[in-house]
Amino acid sequence: MVSAVMSAAEPRAVRRKAWLTNVNAWLLLLPAVVLLTAFTHYPILATLYHSFFSLSRGGASEFVGLENYTYMLEDHVFWQVLRNNIVFAIATVPTSIALALLMAVWVDKKMTGRSFLRLAFFTPTVLPMIAVANIWLFFYTPNYGLLDQFLKSLGFAGHNWLGDPSTVMSCLAVMVVWKEAGFFMIFYLAALQTIPPELKEAAQVEGASRWYFFRRVTLPLLMPTTLFISINALINSFKLVDQLVIMTKGGPNNASSLLLYYIYEVAFTFQDTAFAATLTVTLITILAAVALTKFVYLDRRIHYQ
C-alpha cells in the first residue's frame, strides 16, 4: 500500500524537479539571451533582410531582390577594398607569426634580460590602436616626420609615405605587425614551455644540430599553435580598421581602405545603409567561413595540455 503511493508520487516529484531545473536555467540565461538577441542575432538577420531592400530616403523601402548585390559586384571600390584586405592579410599574418615565433624562442631561452625582452615585445599589445596610429602617423609624415628625417640624414629624398598608393599599405602593415607580433608571441611561449626537455636532451645525445631539432621537432609540435594564431590573425585583419580613421581615411583614392572601413564610410558618411548591409553580409560570410575552417581543422586536433 505504502509502496504503491510512493511509486505514484515519485515520477511526479521527478517531473516537478526537471521542470524547476528548466525554469531556473532559463532564468539564469535570460539576461544573456536578451542581450545576445538584441545585439548579435537580430542584427545579423536584419543585415541580411535589409540587403534585399532599397534605401528608404524619406519614403518606404522596397524589396529589390538581388539588386544591391549586383550593384556591389559592379562597384569597383568594393573589389578594391576586398583586394586591399587580402593584400593586408597576406602582408601581416605570416610576418607577425614568424616574428612572434622568433620572439618566443628568444624569450624562452635563458637569455640575458629575458624579462625585459618579453616586456618590450608585449608592450604594443596593451596600447590603444588609436594612440599607436597617432605615433606612427608622425613617423610617416613627409619631410618633418621621423622616417624622412632619418632618410635625409643618409642623403635620401623625402617621401609622402601615406600619400603614395604604392607605399601606404606597406606602411600600415609594418605598424600592424609591430602591434600584433608580441600578442602572438605569448601563445608560442606557452606552447614552447610544454615541450618536454627530454626531447632536447635526446636530440643532443644523438648529435642533432639546434636548427635540425627546431625544424624537425619544435616546429611540428607548434603546428596547432601556428594554426590557432593564423586564424586569429586572419580575423583581426578583417576587424582592425581604427588606424585608417586617423592615418589615411582609406586614401589616397581608397588605396588603403579595408572592407570594414568601407562599410563604415558607406553607412555613416554616404548614409547608404542598404548598400552597407549588403557589404556587411559579405564580411559576415568571410568571417563565418574562417570560423568554420577553424572549427573543422583546428578544434578537432588536440592542442595544449
Next chain:
Amino acid sequence: MRQHSHSVETIAAWVLALLWLLPVAYSLWSAFHPSEYATRFDLTAPLTLDNFVRAWNQAPFARYYLNTVMLVTMVLAGQLVVCTLAAYAFARFRFFGRDILFALVLVQLMIMPDVLIVENYRVISALNLLDTIPAIALPYVASAFGIFLLRQTFKGVPNELVEAARVEGASAFGVLWRVFVPLGKTTYIAFGLVSVSHHWNNFLWPLIVTNSVESRPLTVGLAVFGAPETGVDWSVITAATVMTMAPLLLAFLLFQRQFVQSFMRAGIR
C-alpha cells in the same frame, strides 16, 4: 662556437627589443620636451610638462577619462553578472535546448559586435540611447567569450564541493556564490584584464554612437583632438596620446606577469 652563436642571438634579440620599444620611447620623448626638440635628440634638452598642460586645457580630457572609466566599469560589471549566470546554467544544469542555445552563444565568437555596426546603430537608436555611455557598452555585455571561459572553469569544479554546500542547505544561488565564484577567481582576473584593456582601447563603435563631450571615451576624444584640421602642435598631440595610453601602460608595467598570463589564458580558452 656555441658560445659565439649565443651572444650573436642575444644581441639580435636586444636590437629587436629596443626597436620594438622605439615608438613608445619616442612618444615619451616628444611629450616631455618642448616642441623644438620633437625631432632633435639632444640629451641636454630641457624636460617640460607644458605639452600636457596645454593638451589638458585645450580639450576636456578630465571628462574623457571619467567617461572611459565609467565605460569600462559598466562593461565589466555587466559582463561579470550576465556571463556568470549564463555560464552557471550551461555548466551545471541539464535543460531543454541547452546545446542549441550554446551554439547560438558561440555565434558571437565569430561575428563580433565590432562588425555589426550598421544594425547595432539602428538598435541603439531605437532604444533611444544614442550618444550615451550605455550605448557603447550594451553590445558587449553578453560576451560569448566570457560565457565560454567561465563555463569551462565551472565545469572543472569538483562535484563533492557542490554536494557539500547542498547538504549545508545552500540554494542554487548560494552554491554559485559560495562555491563557483570563489573557485573562478583566476578566470575572473584574466577575463577582467582582457575586457578592461579591450574596452579602454576600443574605438570604432564609440566613434559611431557618441557625438558629445559627455559620452565620448578617451580614444574618440584623442582622435577628435588630434585631427589634422585642428592644427594642434605635434608635441601636444603626443602628450594627449601618452595620457590616453598611460593608465594601461602603467598597469601593465606593474602587473606584467598577470597581464601576459591573462591574455594567454583568455586567448587559449
